[in-house]
Amino acid sequence: MSDQLKVDSSYQKALNGLLRIHQLFVAGKRKSDEVKRLRDELDEPFLDLTSEENRVLEGLSADLFDVEKIKENKSEENSPEVEQIICQAIAAREAGRLDESLELLRTAKGYEPFGRISFLRANIWRLKGEDQVAIVFAKHALDLNPESKQLRTTYTALLNSTESIALALPMPFASDSRTIKAPL
Numbered sequence: 001m002s003d004q005l006k007v008d009s010s011y012q013k014a015l016n017g018l019l020r021i022h023q024l025f026v027a028g029k030r031k032s033d034e035v036k037r038l039r040d041e042l043d044e045p046f047l048d049l050t051s052e053e054n055r056v057l058e059g060l061s062a063d064l065f066d067v068e069k070i071k072e073n074k075s076e077e078n079s080p081e082v083e084q085i086i087c088q089a090i091a092a093r094e095a096g097r098l099d100e101s102l103e104l105l106r107t108a109k110g111y112e113p114f115g116r117i118s119f120l121r122a123n124i125w126r127l128k129g130e131d132q133v134a135i136v137f138a139k140h141a142l143d144l145n146p147e148s149k150q151l152r153t154t155y156t157a158l159l160n161s162t163e164s165i166a167l168a169l170p171m172p173f174a175s176d177s178r179t180i181k182a183p184l
Contacts, residue, residue: 010048014057017042019132022064059102060133063121066114067140073113082111089120098124115144119151126158134158 089104122137138155
């Protein structure tokens with residue numbers, strides 16, 4: 001199956017639910033009634049997923065966990081092996097193998113600055129047509145490097161390009177009270 005997953009209501013429900021749960025985790029509401037309710041509501045959509053859709057969402061869940069736990073860039077030297085993984089991920093992205101690129105980025109443990117990985121993830125999810133996911137990773141990259149004009153421009157462009165509005169979600173890690181609109 002190609003990297004472009006079919007637009008499926010179960011997939012979209014599971015994706016949106018996963019993003020909402022992530023937001024609640026970031027807001028410190030991991031054990032809230034809303035998280036419990038969302039998990040219960042997601043049982044059925046997850047049962048309807050194809051194995052590829054399930055794999056994509058499991059990978060996204062792992063990536064969102066990185067967003068939750070990594071709060072700063074570090075200035076450390078990367079090993080040649082980790083640099084090679086980043087190069088392979090970029091090559092896979094350029095060749096249109098988007099899921100493979102995301103999988104490679106997950107193996108780049110310890111890469112610094114981590115904001116680069118979040119930026120690459122944002123770019124890949126944008127290419128996959130999932131702007132609401134791209135926004136989460138672009139915002140994380142910007143939070144890790146708030147002085148970057150390139151990241152601010154990318155993030156703002158993503159916010160402005162999200163046209164299919166059905167669900168208003170608080171912006172993760174936002175310093176203001178703006179909301180983003182995410183498609184269902």
